[in-house]
Amino acid sequence: MRIRMMADGRVLEGTAKQIAEAMHALAFGQENRTLPEYIDWAVDQARRMNEIDMQVERDTDDEKAKSLVRAMLEAGLAEKL
Numbered sequence: 001m002r003i004r005m006m007a008d009g010r011v012l013e014g015t016a017k018q019i020a021e022a023m024h025a026l027a028f029g030q031e032n033r034t035l036p037e038y039i040d041w042a043v044d045q046a047r048r049m050n051e052i053d054m055q056v057e058r059d060t061d062d063e064k065a066k067s068l069v070r071a072m073l074e075a076g077l078a079e080k081l
Contacts, residue, residue: 002081003069011081020065035061039068046077 002013010026012019017035024030024038033041039056046052054071058064072078 001069003073003078004081005078006076015062015065016069017062017065020068036064039064042068043071046075050077052077 002011004011012022024035030038043054043056046054052075054075056067056071058067073080
């Protein structure tokens with residue numbers, strides 16, 4: 001999968017988990033969070049900063065990452081290439 005982040009035009013590719021991991025690696029000050037903690041933080045930031053309510057709830061890291069990418073595409077925060 002390839003997506004373009006609407007905020008900065010950055011293109012990320014790979015599985016949903018790889019995309020979420022790349023976002024995590026790029027996020028300033030989030031290196032001490034686990035991937036699920038980062039995803040929860042990113043969802044909270046979208047809600048607080050952009051008033052975008054994304055529903056991201058799953059059990060495994062893979063499922064949570066898929067849910068995040070899907071929610072970002074639905075909210076217009078990213079586009080599929």
